[in-house]
Amino acid sequence: xxxxxxxxxxxxxxxxxxxxxxxxxxxxxxxxxxxxxxxxxxxxxxxxxxxxxxxxxxxxxxxxxxxxxxxxxxxxxxxxxxxxxxxxxxxxxxxxxxxxxxxxxxxxxxxxxxxxxxxxxxxxxxxxxxxxxxxxxxxxxxxxxxxxxxxxxxxxxxxxxxxxxxxxxxxxxxxxxxxxxxxxxxxxxxxxxxxxxxxxxxxxxxxxxxxxxxxxxxxxxxxxxxxxxxxxxxxxxxxxxxxxxxxxxxxxxxxxxxxxxxxxxxxxxxxxxxxxxxxxxxxxxxxxxxxxxxxxxxxxxxxxxxxxxxxxxxxxxxxxxxxxxxxxxxxxxxxxxxxxxxxxxxxxxxxxxxxxxxxxxx
Amino acid sequence: xxxxxxxxxxxxxxxxxxxxxxxxxxxxxxxxxxxxxxxxxxxxxxxxxxxxxxxxxxxxxxxxxxxxxxxxxxxxxxxxxxxxxxxxxxxxxxxxxxxxxxxxxxxxxxxxxxxxxxxxxxxxxxxxxxxxxxxxxxxxxxxxxxxxxxxxxxxxxxxxxxxxxxxxxxxxxxxxxxxxxxxxxxxxxxxxxxxxxxxxxxxxxxxxxxxxxxxxxx
Numbered sequence: 079x080x081x082x083x084x085x086x087x088x089x090x091x092x093x094x095x096x097x098x099x100x101x102x103x104x105x106x107x108x109x110x111x112x113x114x115x116x117x118x119x120x121x122x123x124x125x126x127x128x129x130x131x132x133x134x135x136x137x138x139x140x141x142x143x144x145x146x147x148x149x150x151x152x153x154x155x156x157x158x159x160x161x162x163x164x165x166x167x168x169x170x171x172x173x174x175x176x177x178x179x180x181x182x183x184x185x186x187x188x189x190x191x192x193x194x195x196x197x198x199x200x201x202x203x204x205x206x207x208x209x210x211x212x213x214x215x216x217x218x219x220x221x222x223x224x225x226x227x228x229x230x231x232x233x234x235x236x237x238x239x240x241x242x243x244x245x246x247x248x249x250x251x252x253x254x255x256x257x258x259x260x261x262x263x264x265x266x267x268x269x270x271x272x273x274x275x276x277x278x279x280x281x282x283x284x285x286x287x288x289x290x291x292x293x294x295x296x297x298x299x300x301x302x303x304x305x306x307x308x309x310x311x312x313x314x315x316x317x318x319x320x321x322x323x324x325x326x327x328x329x330x331x332x333x334x335x336x337x338x339x340x341x342x343x344x345x346x347x348x349x350x351x352x353x354x355x356x357x358x359x360x361x362x363x364x365x366x367x368x369x370x371x372x373x374x375x376x377x378x379x380x381x382x383x384x385x386x387x388x389x390x391x392x393x394x395x396x397x398x399x400x401x402x403x404x405x406x407x408x409x410x411x412x413x414x415x416x417x418x419x420x421x422x423x424x425x426x427x428x429x430x431x432x433x434x435x436x437x438x439x440x
Numbered sequence: 441x442x443x444x445x446x447x448x449x450x451x452x453x454x455x456x457x458x459x460x461x462x463x464x465x466x467x468x469x470x471x472x473x474x475x476x477x478x479x480x481x482x483x484x485x486x487x488x489x490x491x492x493x494x495x496x497x498x499x500x501x502x503x504x505x506x507x508x509x510x511x512x513x514x515x516x517x518x519x520x521x522x523x524x525x526x527x528x529x530x531x532x533x534x535x536x537x538x539x540x541x542x543x544x545x546x547x548x549x550x551x552x553x554x555x556x557x558x559x560x561x562x563x564x565x566x567x568x569x570x571x572x573x574x575x576x577x578x579x580x581x582x583x584x585x586x587x588x589x590x591x592x593x594x595x596x597x598x599x600x601x602x603x604x605x606x607x608x609x610x611x612x613x614x615x616x617x618x619x620x621x622x623x624x625x626x627x628x629x630x631x632x633x634x635x636x637x638x639x640x641x642x643x644x645x646x647x648x649x650x651x652x653x654x655x656x657x658x
Contacts, residue, residue, distance in 0.1 A: 147565055149561060149564060149565060169569075170569070172567075173567040173568070173569055174567060175567075176564070176565055176566065176567035177566065177567040179565070181562070181565040181566075183558060183561075183562060185556075185558055187556070187558040187559050187561065187562035189559060189576070189577060189580065189581060190581060190656050190657045190658075191580035191581050191583060191654075191656055192576075192580065200563075200566060200576060201566040201567070203576070204563075204566050204567055204568045204572055204576075205567070232656040232658070233656075234656055234657055234658025235658060248566075252566070252567075258565075
């Protein structure tokens with residue numbers, strides 16, 4: 079497993095759990111027939127953070143999130159929720175615990191026969207809260223998600239984004255300690271996705287609510303997660319703060335998932351790359367954090383005289399940290415010049431990779 | 441049609457309505473829980489128990505495979521035990537209910553099974569128990585189908601009650617056979633058919649209206 083910076087995969091199962099961990103998973107395993115959906119997952123979710131779990135479909139994400147509220151039982155391993163081991167509890171003991179955990183779903187799962195307010199109030203009804211109090215709380219939550227005027231409407235009359243807002247309000251009704259989000263934006267268009275993610279981020283900040291979300295979209299991770307864990311074939315292949323994983327993805331699967339949202343060498347240029355020396359050498363330069371704040375390219379021009387050309391690239395701000403990928407083309411011929419450029423960039427904590435050479439100037 | 445025949449017709453209408461309504465109500469009261477039991481005990485159900493499921497299924501299939509006219513006669517001892525007599529309208533309600541209950545259980549089962557599994561999962565994730573799932577999810581979400589299925593059952597019962605004349609239960613079918621057929625009173629036959637058409641259309645119309653009002657699925 080690749081660990082970025084603040085690594086957080088504790089092992090063992092000491093009972094004295096620090097209170098800041100809302101969830102702690104220890105070596106979770108679950109098989110379905112021949113396939114291992116979870117193959118030794120250890121993970122911590124800290125109080126107040128948004129942890130994103132990303133993976134392709136079939137990577138084991140859904141099984142993992144369902145282990146957290148006992149909808150799915152692991153074959154082995156331990157699941158601690160607020161310090162309490164729950165994986166071997168019976169259905170009846172799980173019920174009060176599930177009220178501490180809100181859940182939102184890809185297909186919203188609203189009850190079509192109930193009004194919006196009755197949907198939101200349902201967790202409270204289950205808890206045995208009196209009707210007047212339930213409806214008061216539902217009104218408060220619908221106000222929070224901006225749907226007060228739809229309280230008496232039925233879900234069928236709502237748009238997808240509105241349905242998910244109701245889903246979020248419902249998940250918050252019983253004042254949970256943890257919110258689980260199961261691909262909550264996967265059925266929504268990009269604009270609605272942004273507004274739902276903004277709402278989740280707001281809730282995280284305002285209420286200090288811990289959120290664990292699973293998704294197959296890096297864009298979701300980028301917009302709201304604090305930390306990310308990449309899961310593949312039932313294992314965590316990489317985890318760390320989002321900006322650092324974005325800046326320096328170690329596993330192939332992470333790189334592939336990042337492919338669509340990080341700058342890539344233009345295809346036209348990639349097709350012309352050759353391993354042997356040519357007129358131009360193409361470099362990929364990754365910088366992040368402190369290294370990306372300084373005037374890197376103008377310093378390069380000043381320190382290493384000679385031409386270089388910015389071919390493609392960009393700097394993103396992830397969790398307020400700059401994360402940049404630049405593609406430079408360096409005139410070939412003088413091997414010493416190239417080595418100097420690389421040495422300078424490395425001295426500034428940039429990661430440099432020689433991608434290849436092209437015959438013609440770019 | 442003579443006043444006496446008209447009076448007979450009115451009485452027969454009442455008897456048919458009584459048999460249909462009473463056995464319909466009983467089949468609802470017992471059939472819906474049976475339908476719930478079927479889907480709860482099936483594989484992946486909220487109270488999975490495969491052998492209970494198999495036994496229930498077999499009993500239901502057993503009753504459903506016996507032709508009603510045979511059931512009517514075969515159940516005479518049971519009827520006598522429950523009602524005290526094996527003849528008359530009330531006596532017919534026993535076999536009618538016993539035939540309609542498994543029929544309705546199967547119809548209810550189909551509607552209940554169509555409830556999205558995600559909704560059951562959502563209720564479980566909220567901390568709901570089985571009873572919550574039944575009361576807040578399964579029954580309300582399947583209600584349009586449950587009502588539509590009940591309408592079908594009532595219409596079927598109108599037809600089945602015609603056979604109840606065989607044990608002296610009266611009703612429209614009995615009237616049509618004894619007067620319309622055996623005594624060549626064509627006017628009685630025509631009147632009975634018209635009344636039955638109106639009765640069935642009325643039940644179907646009321647059922648459809650109710651389903652439309654209950655269905656919030658948009």
